[in-house]
Amino acid sequence: MAVNCLYTINIRIHCYVNSIFWMLSTALKESWQVFEYPVRWIPDPIRWDNFITTFTSLPFGKWALNTAFITLLTIIGTLFSCTIVAYGFARFKARGKDVLFMLMLATMMLPGAVTMIPVFYLFLKLEWVNTYLPLIVPSFFGNAFFIFLLRQFFLTLPIELEEAARIDGLNTIGILYRIILPLTVPALITVAIFQFNGAWNDFMGPLIYLNKPELYTLSLGINFFKNVNETQWNFLMAASVVTMLPSLILFFLGQKYFVESITLSGIKG
Amino acid sequence: MATDQKKPIHKNDNQSVHRKKSWWNSSRKETLTFYLLISPWILGFLFFIGGPMIASLYFSFTNWDLFTSPKWVGFDNYVYAFTKDPLFKQSIKVTLIYSLFSVPIGMVASLLIALLLHQGVRGMRVFRTIFYLPAVVSGVSVMVLWMWIFNPEIGLFNTILGYIGIQGPKWIYDPDWALPSLIIMSLWSVGGGMVIWLAGLNSIPNYLYEVAKIDGANAWHRFRYVTIPMLTPTIFFNLVMGIIGALQSFGEAYVMTGGGPLNSTLFFNFYLFQKAFEHFQMGYASALAWVLFVIVLFFTLLVVKSSKLWVYYEGERR
Numbered sequence: 001m002a003v004n005c006l007y008t009i010n011i012r013i014h015c016y017v018n019s020i021f022w023m024l025s026t027a028l029k030e031s032w033q034v035f036e037y038p039v040r041w042i043p044d045p046i047r048w049d050n051f052i053t054t055f056t057s058l059p060f061g062k063w064a065l066n067t068a069f070i071t072l073l074t075i076i077g078t079l080f081s082c083t084i085v086a087y088g089f090a091r092f093k094a095r096g097k098d099v100l101f102m103l104m105l106a107t108m109m110l111p112g113a114v115t116m117i118p119v120f121y122l123f124l125k126l127e128w129v130n131t132y133l134p135l136i137v138p139s140f141f142g143n144a145f146f147i148f149l150l151r152q153f154f155l156t157l158p159i160e161l162e163e164a165a166r167i168d169g170l171n172t173i174g175i176l177y178r179i180i181l182p183l184t185v186p187a188l189i190t191v192a193i194f195q196f197n198g199a200w201n202d203f204m205g206p207l208i209y210l211n212k213p214e215l216y217t218l219s220l221g222i223n224f225f226k227n228v229n230e231t232q233w234n235f236l237m238a239a240s241v242v243t244m245l246p247s248l249i250l251f252f253l254g255q256k257y258f259v260e261s262i263t264l265s266g267i268k269g
Numbered sequence: 270m271a272t273d274q275k276k277p278i279h280k281n282d283n284q285s286v287h288r289k290k291s292w293w294n295s296s297r298k299e300t301l302t303f304y305l306l307i308s309p310w311i312l313g314f315l316f317f318i319g320g321p322m323i324a325s326l327y328f329s330f331t332n333w334d335l336f337t338s339p340k341w342v343g344f345d346n347y348v349y350a351f352t353k354d355p356l357f358k359q360s361i362k363v364t365l366i367y368s369l370f371s372v373p374i375g376m377v378a379s380l381l382i383a384l385l386l387h388q389g390v391r392g393m394r395v396f397r398t399i400f401y402l403p404a405v406v407s408g409v410s411v412m413v414l415w416m417w418i419f420n421p422e423i424g425l426f427n428t429i430l431g432y433i434g435i436q437g438p439k440w441i442y443d444p445d446w447a448l449p450s451l452i453i454m455s456l457w458s459v460g461g462g463m464v465i466w467l468a469g470l471n472s473i474p475n476y477l478y479e480v481a482k483i484d485g486a487n488a489w490h491r492f493r494y495v496t497i498p499m500l501t502p503t504i505f506f507n508l509v510m511g512i513i514g515a516l517q518s519f520g521e522a523y524v525m526t527g528g529g530p531l532n533s534t535l536f537f538n539f540y541l542f543q544k545a546f547e548h549f550q551m552g553y554a555s556a557l558a559w560v561l562f563v564i565v566l567f568f569t570l571l572v573v574k575s576s577k578l579w580v581y582y583e584g585e586r587r
Contacts, residue, residue, distance in 0.1 A: 172302055
């Protein structure tokens with residue numbers, strides 16, 4: 001039974017976590033320099049090994065890989081589902097389309113808390129708790145904000161290209177794949193970067209669904225580390241900085257794309 | 270005609286321009302294609318939004334611990350929240366104060382920065398990057414960074430204040446300062462709205478400013494009577510998004526303060542999370558979620574309804 005299982009897992013985790021806490025807090029007590037007064041702005045000696053210590057004393061590498069895995073799959077899911085749905089909303093006429101589109105925009109206003117508990121129950125029944133499926137699978141069903149962004153982008157593309165392609169005998173999937181996608185690269189990069197930041201920094205999702213330390217993502221790991229011993233500022237900061245790096249690098253690489261596509265999406269009224 | 274499709278298309282369908290519904294057949298095909306394309310979202314809506322909404326509405330009228338079957342209790346959860354639960358009132362108060370301050374302050378700050386950048390200062394790209402960076406970096410690592418900034422002994426703020434000879438407050442460890450600290454921290458992400466401000470500023474036609482100049486308007490007048498009215502749609506968008514986001518704050522309370530000290534940072538969403546995943550009071554938590562939904566809806570509709578009075582869209586008056 002899932003019920004008993006959850007309880008025993010919880011109890012076992014608590015023992016496990018407590019022993020890790022104790023080990024860590026003893027293993028890491030060597031940071032007397034943090035409390036020096038006056039504060040040294042430039043540490044002396046510079047403890048580059050803090051980074052190394054951080055990554056060896058905790059499974060940070062594992063957590064980083066876990067996070068990267070989840071992030072990558074949600075990006076694939078988001079790009080796949082949002083592109084298809086956005087193309088449908090941008091180019092096809094059908095009864096009920098406007099109502100559905102308004103409904104989709106309205107879901108952006110819905111607090112996550114309203115759906116959180118039943119969705120958790122659903123995944124619990126599917127026995128997906130303590131797997132990555134609850135974090136990955138929903139991304140394959142579209143995201144209202146990204147669909148809106150991509151639809152706005154598709155509307156700016158000249159329809160003649162698609163008409164010509166259709167006359168040449170391409171079907172809808174072919175048109176989407178061969179004509180639309182190559183032209184949509186900037187918007188897709190924007191969506192991918194947003195999704196990366198969302199998934200990479202997601203906290204509540206992993207917090208609810210993952211409670212085994214070996215499954216942790218970086219956000220959970222850092223939070224866990226913080227609870228161990230709040231005075232380990234040097235290690236904590238080292239871990240945080242490393243966690244921020246991918247987002248920063250992506251931002252620099254993708255800057256011009258998303259300023260461009262946000263401007264294009266005409267959020268102005 | 271090389272078609273590798275299963276269904277052969279009638280030739281006359283091809284010749285009819287795609288936008289014209291000339292054939293009943295083709296329009297039906299179009300409808301089918303549309304629904305096939307958006308089917309991922311429809312399924313997602315049923316499984317992850319619509320269905321769960323109905324379920325959580327039902328759960329909010331029950332007592333439920335996730336493990337035994339829900340017991341129907343009618344309006345008890347709601348009555349208890351509004352009449353007996355002191356933490357409920359506290360969490361509403363904290364969340365409203367937080368939103369009331371962080372949203373307008375954040376909007377003013379990001380608009381000022383956007384105006385500055387829009388003046389076309391040299392090194393605009395560099396500035397834009399600097400201001401936008403914080404918006405990109407978010408999550409637990411940022412909260413840890415701010416915990417260090419707020420640290421009473423070794424933190425950045427109190428160290429700087431110490432140089433001036435001021436004994437700084439205990440920030441997030443002081444019940445009176447904790448919520449203001451989180452409001453200050455919310456300024457970290459002003460860059461997020463900035464790109465949207467810039468897009469709005471870019472779309473204001475230059476001739477309006479020139480005409481205003483000819484009419485003898487000074488810089489303040491131009492800002493007050495040209496920029497602000499033309500920006501109202503952007504203000505509207507940022508306001509709605511800001512309110513929806515702020516009312517649902519969670520991470521800061523969970524990671525930085527644990528809702529304390531003395532429940533001074535007990536965000537509504539954090540309280541709800543505790544009820545659900547720490548006390549397993551799923552029925553009560555569902556009721557809280559619906560209260561939150563009504564609050565979000567109320568403020569959003571307030572802004573939307575009032576927008577007729579203050580939001581100016583181009584093309585309204587021709």
